Amino acid sequence: MHAQEMISTHPHVKGSTNDALVRCIEECFDCAQVCTSCADACLGESMVQQLAQCIRLNMDCADVCSATGMVATRRTGSNEEVIRLMLEACMTACRLCGQECERHAGMHEHCRICADACRRCEQACQQAMGSIGGMGARH
Amino acid sequence: MHAQEMISTHPHVKGSTNDALVRCIEECFDCAQVCTSCADACLGESMVQQLAQCIRLNMDCADVCSATGMVATRRTGSNEEVIRLMLEACMTACRLCGQECERHAGMHEHCRICADACRRCEQACQQAMGSIGGMGARH
Amino acid sequence: MHAQEMISTHPHVKGSTNDALVRCIEECFDCAQVCTSCADACLGESMVQQLAQCIRLNMDCADVCSATGMVATRRTGSNEEVIRLMLEACMTACRLCGQECERHAGMHEHCRICADACRRCEQACQQAMGSIGGMGARH
Amino acid sequence: MHAQEMISTHPHVKGSTNDALVRCIEECFDCAQVCTSCADACLGESMVQQLAQCIRLNMDCADVCSATGMVATRRTGSNEEVIRLMLEACMTACRLCGQECERHAGMHEHCRICADACRRCEQACQQAMGSIGGMGARH
Numbered sequence: 001m002h003a004q005e006m007i008s009t010h011p012h013v014k015g016s017t018n019d020a021l022v023r024c025i026e027e028c029f030d031c032a033q034v035c036t037s038c039a040d041a042c043l044g045e046s047m048v049q050q051l052a053q054c055i056r057l058n059m060d061c062a063d064v065c066s067a068t069g070m071v072a073t074r075r076t077g078s079n080e081e082v083i084r085l086m087l088e089a090c091m092t093a094c095r096l097c098g099q100e101c102e103r104h105a106g107m108h109e110h111c112r113i114c115a116d117a118c119r120r121c122e123q124a125c126q127q128a129m130g131s132i133g134g135m136g137a138r139h
Numbered sequence: 140m141h142a143q144e145m146i147s148t149h150p151h152v153k154g155s156t157n158d159a160l161v162r163c164i165e166e167c168f169d170c171a172q173v174c175t176s177c178a179d180a181c182l183g184e185s186m187v188q189q190l191a192q193c194i195r196l197n198m199d200c201a202d203v204c205s206a207t208g209m210v211a212t213r214r215t216g217s218n219e220e221v222i223r224l225m226l227e228a229c230m231t232a233c234r235l236c237g238q239e240c241e242r243h244a245g246m247h248e249h250c251r252i253c254a255d256a257c258r259r260c261e262q263a264c265q266q267a268m269g270s271i272g273g274m275g276a277r278h
Numbered sequence: 279m280h281a282q283e284m285i286s287t288h289p290h291v292k293g294s295t296n297d298a299l300v301r302c303i304e305e306c307f308d309c310a311q312v313c314t315s316c317a318d319a320c321l322g323e324s325m326v327q328q329l330a331q332c333i334r335l336n337m338d339c340a341d342v343c344s345a346t347g348m349v350a351t352r353r354t355g356s357n358e359e360v361i362r363l364m365l366e367a368c369m370t371a372c373r374l375c376g377q378e379c380e381r382h383a384g385m386h387e388h389c390r391i392c393a394d395a396c397r398r399c400e401q402a403c404q405q406a407m408g409s410i411g412g413m414g415a416r417h
Numbered sequence: 418m419h420a421q422e423m424i425s426t427h428p429h430v431k432g433s434t435n436d437a438l439v440r441c442i443e444e445c446f447d448c449a450q451v452c453t454s455c456a457d458a459c460l461g462e463s464m465v466q467q468l469a470q471c472i473r474l475n476m477d478c479a480d481v482c483s484a485t486g487m488v489a490t491r492r493t494g495s496n497e498e499v500i501r502l503m504l505e506a507c508m509t510a511c512r513l514c515g516q517e518c519e520r521h522a523g524m525h526e527h528c529r530i531c532a533d534a535c536r537r538c539e540q541a542c543q544q545a546m547g548s549i550g551g552m553g554a555r556h
Contacts, residue, residue: 001418001447002530006454009526011461029450030418033442037423037490043333044428044493048326053216055321060210060218064225066483067206071199073454076461077192079199082232086203089224096221109426113419140279140308141391145315148387150322164311169279172307176284176351179476182460182469183289183354191460198457205344212315215322248287252280331494338488338496342503345484349477355470357477360510364481367502374499 001026003073010075021072024087024121024128028069031094031121035062038101038114045108054100054111061097064090065121072128084132087125094122140165142212149214160211163226163260163267167208170233170260174201177240177253184247193239193250200236203229204260211267223271226264233261279304281351288353299350302365302399302406306347309372309399313340316379316392323386332378332389339375342368343399350406362410365403372400418443420490427492438489441504441538441545445486448511448538452479455518455531462525471517471528478514481507482538489545501549504542511539 003025008017039058042051068090072083098118105112142164147156178197181190207229211222237257244251281303286295317336320329346368350361376396383390420442425434456475459468485507489500515535522529 002451002534003454005530006451006458006527009530010454010458011463025450029446033446033486033490034419034423036487037420037427040334040337040491040493041423041427043321043330046327046428048330049324052321052326056213056216056318057218059318060213060221063206063209064221067202069450070202070453073450074195074199074457076457077195079196079232079235082199082203082228082235085224085228085231089221089228092224093218093221096218110423113422113426117419141312141395142315144391145312145319145388148391149315149319150324168307168311172303172347172351173280173284175348176281176288179352179354179473180284180288182472185289185466187465187469188463191465194460195457208311209314212311213318215318249284252283252287256280334491334494335496338491338499341484341487342499345480348480352473352477355473357474357510357513360477360481360506360513363502363506363509367499367506370502371496371499374496 001029003029007073007075013075018128018131020124020127020131024124025069025072027117027121027124028065028072028090031117032062032065032069034114034117035059035065035097038110041108041110042104051104051108054104057093057097057100058114061093061118064093068125080132084129087129087132091122091125091129094118094125098122140168146212146214152214157267157270159263159266159270163263164208164211166256166260166263167204167211167229170256171201171204171208173253173256174198174204174236177249180247180249181243190243193243196232196236196239197253200232200257203232207264219271223268226268226271230261230264230268233257233264237261279307281307285351285353291353296406296409298402298405298409302402303347303350305395305399305402306343306350306368309395310340310343310347312392312395313337313343313375316388319386319388320382329382332382335371335375335378336392339371339396342371346403358410362407365407365410369400369403369407372396372403376400418446424490424492430492435545435548437541437544437548441541442486442489444534444538444541445482445489445507448534449479449482449486451531451534452476452482452514455527458525458527459521468521471521474510474514474517475531478510478535481510485542497549501546504546504549508539508542508546511535511542515539 068086101111101115240250240254379389379393518528518532
């Protein structure tokens with residue numbers, strides 16, 4: 001991913017990027033891809049009926065992560081309140097999806113990998129949230 | 140839009156749909172399209188530089204509305220906490236985008252229509268939020 | 279949907295919209311919502327395993343329709359070659375998804391409604407494709 | 418990105434992944450993020466009016482890359498004809514966006530990085546297209 005490289009060349013950023021937010025953007029896009037893939041792999045399992053809730057959470061998580069990644073990427077103007085609320089929604093979507101995937105991690109390797117991606121993204125959102133105070137002047 | 144018709148045929152819903160949530164889904168997808176269109180129309184204006192913040196909010200609002208519409212559409216299993224947080228993020232994204240569009244509504248008809256769509260979607264999210272208590276048993 | 283209203287206020291369009299393309303945009307966003315909803319309803323059926331291919335095509339169709347709707351919405355500058363290729367991909371995604379849904383239409387009302395939406399969107403894409411010649415000067 | 422890891426654990430794939438397609442998926446998601454970021458950086462430039470076509474192509478390219486990445490990720494059932502058409506649309510979206518970005522690469526570092534991402538993604542799509550013959554039996 002090139003989030004760091006791209007954001008640091010934004011005319012208003014001039015090199016000083018918020019590293020926690022940049023890491024969060026990358027985890028969001030990674031988690032969106034992993035969740036899309038996990039929903040699809042669950043759908044291919046013979047015990048798919050027991051995985052219906054997992055697939056549901058995977059798809060919701062993919063949608064939320066992807067939107068959060070987009071919104072958090074932008075640096076022209078400002079929209080901090082929305083970034084903050086999306087980080088919060090994303091943290092929760094990742095936590096719930098990660099917990100559900102964790103339950104199937106022993107049976108399905110794709111769920112184990114997805115649980116990890118969700119946990120990393122949840123933490124990255126939390127750290128990004130903490131770091132955003134410093135952007136406060138731009139409110 | 141066919142949100143009502145589709146959701147009422149879901150095997151777990153069996154005809155009794157949450158009308159406030161269904162209306163919210165339709166407003167979310169409408170607002171996403173309108174905001175995408177408004178960002179594009181603003182970009183085509185000769186005074187585009189004064190519209191940069193408007194375009195930014197339009198694009199964020201489109202991403203958030205679209206993800207909210209997807210998440211709120213699903214009825215298999217449950218993910219109420221995430222729906223609630225997305226409705227909240229969407230309400231705020233629509234309020235801020237609507238306010239900015241309102242400022243240009245006298246000059247640009249696309250901003251006036253977009254401000255209306257944002258306001259309708261904001262209200263629909265608020266009403267959906269109120270209606271979700273009744274889904275509580277499915278938590 | 280407000281596609282017609284929005285596009286007709288674009289500074290470069292000045293009122294004369296391509297009606298076939300506008301209808302196509304609306305069908306694309308409608309079909310994306312219906313397909314997302316059908317994938318979710320199929321996932322809630324007890325015979326979900328027999329619906330795996332249907333869910334797969336639903337999700338692909340939703341992604342393609344949604345991207346086509348976005349790309350076809352924009353009027354600043356030009357990108358006709360991409361619009362044309364996306365209309366083609368969308369036509370095919372809708373045709374294949376509609377055919378699969380049709381096979382389950384007797385059993386599942388959501389598949390019947392989705393088959394209709396896919397067919398409408400396929401036709402709208404085809405008509406939009408035919409109408410795009412007239413935009414040729416903007417190539 | 419974890420596309421390789423995820424796809425190799427899909428129940429129908431059983432370890433033998435199509436490496437060209439996996440690389441393509443990763444380039445698609447990377448290019449979507451880079452294009453979203455470049456559109457936003459262009460919008461923040463003082464000469465934004467000269468960058469309107471670049472922003473337009475950036476946004477279209479992001480939508481197409483993102484949908485292509487999703488569609489190409491799925492391995493349950495099959496939808497090869499749509500994958501192929503999306504790879505074609507994506508190749509063209511990347512080529513046109515990359516060429517436009519290239520024109521501004523001397524002035525704007527974000528356009529230079531974006532032109533590179535587009536070129537990589539275009540090539541990855543082309544190689545994935547070539548590799549898909551081997552999946553033919555699954556048609």
